[in-house]
Amino acid sequence: MKVNYIKDWELDESFWETSTSEIEYYVDDRNPITGSNIVKRQKLVVELHEREKATDYETAYNELVEEVAYTWFNRLIAIRFMEVNGYLPSRIRVLSSSSGRNEPDIMLRSEADLVPYLGAFSNEEQAIMVHASETEATVDMDAKYRMLFIKQANALNANLPHLFEKTNDYAELLFTPNYHDGVIQHLINDIDEADFDVTRGGQVEIIGWLYQYYNTEPHDYAVNITGGAVTKNEIPAATQLFTTDWVVRYMVDNSLGKYWLERHPNSDLKSNLDYLLPGEIQIVDSSENLEDMRFIDNAMGSGHILVYAFDVFMKMYAEQGYSSRDAALSIVQNNLYGLEIDKRAYQLAYFALMMKARQYNRRALQPEKVKLNVHVFEDTDTVSPEFLDALSGEYADDIKQIIELFNNARELGSIIKFDKTFNWTKLRENVEDIHTDALDIFGMNQSKKIVLEVLTIAEIMSTKYDVAVTNPPYLNKFDPDMKKYVKKNYADYSGDLFSVFIFNNINLVKIGGYAGYMTPFVWMFIKTYEKLRNYLVANKEISSLIQMEYSAFEEATVPINTFVLKNVPNDGNGTYIKLSAFKGGMNVQRDKVLEAIANPDIDYLYRTNQANFKKIPGSPIAYWASSNLYSLIERSPKFGNAFTTRAGMITGNNNQFIRHWFEISYSIMGISLDSRNAAKESIYRWFPYNKGGDYRRWYGNNDYVVNWENDGLLLRTTTNDKGKIPAHAFNLDYIFQEQITWSSLSSKTFSARLSSNHGLFDASGSFAAVPENSRMVMLGFLNSNVVNYLLGLINPTLNFQKGNVDSLPLVTVNKSIKQNINSLVTQNINLSSNDWNVYENSWDFKVQPLLLHIADDNLSIWYYSVVLTNLGAKNVPIFRLWGVK
Numbered sequence: 001m002k003v004n005y006i007k008d009w010e011l012d013e014s015f016w017e018t019s020t021s022e023i024e025y026y027v028d029d030r031n032p033i034t035g036s037n038i039v040k041r042q043k044l045v046v047e048l049h050e051r052e053k054a055t056d057y058e059t060a061y062n063e064l065v066e067e068v069a070y071t072w073f074n075r076l077i078a079i080r081f082m083e084v085n086g087y088l089p090s091r092i093r094v095l096s097s098s099s100g101r102n103e104p105d106i107m108l109r110s111e112a113d114l115v116p117y118l119g120a121f122s123n124e125e126q127a128i129m130v131h132a133s134e135t136e137a138t139v140d141m142d143a144k145y146r147m148l149f150i151k152q153a154n155a156l157n158a159n160l161p162h163l164f165e166k167t168n169d170y171a172e173l174l175f176t177p178n179y180h181d182g183v184i185q186h187l188i189n190d191i192d193e194a195d196f197d198v199t200r201g202g203q204v205e206i207i208g209w210l211y212q213y214y215n216t217e218p219h220d221y222a223v224n225i226t227g228g229a230v231t232k233n234e235i236p237a238a239t240q241l242f243t244t245d246w247v248v249r250y251m252v253d254n255s256l257g258k259y260w261l262e263r264h265p266n267s268d269l270k271s272n273l274d275y276l277l278p279g280e281i282q283i284v285d286s287s288e289n290l291e292d293m294r295f296i297d298n299a300m301g302s303g304h305i306l307v308y309a310f311d312v313f314m315k316m317y318a319e320q321g322y323s324s325r326d327a328a329l330s331i332v333q334n335n336l337y338g339l340e341i342d343k344r345a346y347q348l349a350y351f352a353l354m355m356k357a358r359q360y361n362r363r364a365l366q367p368e369k370v371k372l373n374v375h376v377f378e379d380t381d382t383v384s385p386e387f388l389d390a391l392s393g394e395y396a397d398d399i400k401q402i403i404e405l406f407n408n409a410r411e412l413g414s415i416i417k418f419d420k421t422f423n424w425t426k427l428r429e430n431v432e433d434i435h436t437d438a439l440d441i442f443g444m445n446q447s448k449k450i451v452l453e454v455l456t457i458a459e460i461m462s463t464k465y466d467v468a469v470t471n472p473p474y475l476n477k478f479d480p481d482m483k484k485y486v487k488k489n490y491a492d493y494s495g496d497l498f499s500v501f502i503f504n505n506i507n508l509v510k511i512g513g514y515a516g517y518m519t520p521f522v523w524m525f526i527k528t529y530e531k532l533r534n535y536l537v538a539n540k541e542i543s544s545l546i547q548m549e550y551s552a553f554e555e556a557t558v559p560i561n562t563f564v565l566k567n568v569p570n571d572g573n574g575t576y577i578k579l580s581a582f583k584g585g586m587n588v589q590r591d592k593v594l595e596a597i598a599n600p601d602i603d604y605l606y607r608t609n610q611a612n613f614k615k616i617p618g619s620p621i622a623y624w625a626s627s628n629l630y631s632l633i634e635r636s637p638k639f640g641n642a643f644t645t646r647a648g649m650i651t652g653n654n655n656q657f658i659r660h661w662f663e664i665s666y667s668i669m670g671i672s673l674d675s676r677n678a679a680k681e682s683i684y685r686w687f688p689y690n691k692g693g694d695y696r697r698w699y700g701n702n703d704y705v706v707n708w709e710n711d712g713l714l715l716r717t718t719t720n721d722k723g724k725i726p727a728h729a730f731n732l733d734y735i736f737q738e739q740i741t742w743s744s745l746s747s748k749t750f751s752a753r754l755s756s757n758h759g760l761f762d763a764s765g766s767f768a769a770v771p772e773n774s775r776m777v778m779l780g781f782l783n784s785n786v787v788n789y790l791l792g793l794i795n796p797t798l799n800f801q802k803g804n805v806d807s808l809p810l811v812t813v814n815k816s817i818k819q820n821i822n823s824l825v826t827q828n829i830n831l832s833s834n835d836w837n838v839y840e841n842s843w844d845f846k847v848q849p850l851l852l853h854i855a856d857d858n859l860s861i862w863y864y865s866v867v868l869t870n871l872g873a874k875n876v877p878i879f880r881l882w883g884v885k
Helices: 013-018 037-054 057-085 113-117 123-134 138-158 169-173 184-191 207-216 215-223 233-239 245-263 268-272 306-321 324-335 343-360 385-390 397-404 409-415 423-430 446-459 480-489 497-504 527-539 586-598 610-615 627-635 709-717 771-782 785-795 803-804 816-835 859-871 877-882
Strands: 295-297 338-339 374-376 466-471 511-518 541-547 560-566 573-578 605-609 643-646 659-660 687-691 704-707 737-741 752-755 767-769
Touching: 037 057, 037 169, 057 138, 057 169, 057 184, 057 207, 057 343, 113 138, 123 138, 207 343, 233 704, 245 268, 245 306, 245 511, 245 541, 245 560, 245 586, 268 306, 268 480, 295 306, 306 324, 306 338, 306 466, 324 338, 324 343, 338 343, 338 409, 338 446, 338 586, 343 374, 374 446, 397 423, 397 446, 409 446, 409 480, 409 497, 423 446, 466 497, 497 511, 497 527, 527 610, 573 586, 605 610, 610 627, 643 803, 704 709, 737 771, 752 771, 771 785, 771 816
Parallel strands: 295 338, 295 466, 338 374, 466 511, 541 573
Antiparallel strands: 511 560, 541 560, 573 605, 643 767, 659 704, 687 704, 737 752, 737 767
């Protein structure tokens, strides 16, 4: 049933006349609100009005609907998992039938059977039960089922309070399930029960996959925003990606597993770590108790990483002689920590860990016995002024500082930075001592609850861990608040949120501890992350890294790597696996990793010392280079030291200043050998513009012209809406000269060309100013296989910046070799030029090659005057006869 929550003042007042105290009509006379639902609707209206104060009605409405929807979705999935595995306290199925009937088992039980598990039935609920039994009408059976489902959900509050929170009455009004159609039937029929059943190979991780599926539409919307920032409310949808199972196992095996093996060299755990990469295990003398080991995922999503870490800890506890019952409770209460900004994901992570504990210990669903260390961030901007005024004593200022830091916690999350050490025990005692009264007209109790939870989260954030593993958010479209905070606190690592997490988490672990990540692999190569690379290479150890094939991870639109850092200075060789040659998705990547583990001599597994990376300008993580190549790069002069390279200009408004050349009258295009002087003449307005383009070597991609009338006066002085001139980087000393240019972004390999059209250069058409006596040799060098290989080391992202070319090593050649190269490059330019000009998209096009052998008197006037002209050809014979230029 679709409920129409219209504002009070928008209701059709004609229906008020027929309403009574027992039945109310709002939209029509067929869907009345009756009984206790009248009060629930009143509370709904109040809630919408309260939310509207902070935003607007439409936003408040949409957020409330989404919140209610995900709350019931989470509960449906949780109840399905519990009923399949027999974890419901009643052992009575709620969504399905154990005997294959259409009705779920709960529909066939009497009130007396259900009371011990669901609680007493009110008079209204009893009436619903009786009426459904008497009529067996679909609408009455649906009403009974809805009532029983809600009672079951409310009863589970005693077992799983952070998932089955006591519902607001209006949330019950908006939940209208039935068991014979819709989402419940899809859940039962479309997903094999074995996928939920832990005794038949099912895993609690299915909850995370279902959550990601639920999030598909908002995720796609958020990541495809163009030109704007991802807002605070959109961050969870934009950044939630369920981490592939084998990647989770790799990260945990090579961090937590390796940490344990270093301290327990005789452990049998190694035989259970399927994704532990080959490499030396350095023995560490340690007396640390297993109960004191701390593992955190501070962007935990739905808890996949924590769930697998639970399994690894269980093996450790078994080695130490613990029973599985005791081990399960100890792990969730002592070893595992998790933080998340998204409440719906947090609920599922909480549930997943509780189910892991319940798998080994039935007492896990007694919340007074189990306290998990997983939390969701909450903003503190709702803490009342009266509560702040009530703070006093030595620690009042510290508490207020923490409250201020967490004002925007639902956006900043785990990157909130503390600039001092706090006495968390004293701060908590101070808050707990604040007196609140029964009336609580100033919301003191709620404020106190929020602040105590924030202090718990803050203490978790400021604690050092043995291991931190996460799949951090990938986000660089910051809103103003986030951008300001990141720039202020993480300036050197502010290119993307994931790079902040890389820096943050390796410093979150103890000396000798490990941090594991799955991130885009651009941090390994491009200039934006150069400071991050330099910091890691100089101060930390890259223990292992797997670089995946460019498009292997279908859930993200970026190429991915996964890696483990150790919080020690570099002291040995890291293990690296390069999977870029293996297409076919994540399953293929997984199989190739397992092959490399089984056979460390395989040719795509590398062992190298990261000190080599500093020998290459920009310190790219080029682990596959040979020692000879590192040496060559280190000792050779660089291209950028010998020649000037530039990124071309940005017009600030391409739609206004750039055209395809065939859109412009040839008479006002300055395509000539004397373009510099032509640019100063008002008769000429448009000039050749090198804008990169597709993969093409030697010559070509002469597609565009730019408005450079009167030496670019209009382009160089036009302001935008903010009164600023956005156009810049004109490179006036280098325009209208023959240069070597290349496409900054390529779908293939690097390709350089001669810009013999004497034009200007765009930011996506970088160029090198090479003297004439070296120009052909350098063009040949840039188009060589050697450069292609070197650029693959320096930046394999196919986004070739001027700095990448600057870093190329140069080798001196003798005169005879140089002459030979000049000859070959000249031939290649001529061949490429002839190939380019044979098509109509060249402004030097003359005639179709197939027509060269047809006599002129056999060519029609229509062909000369219409076809060639429309295709933009300027050298049309009949036009010459007419004297038209």
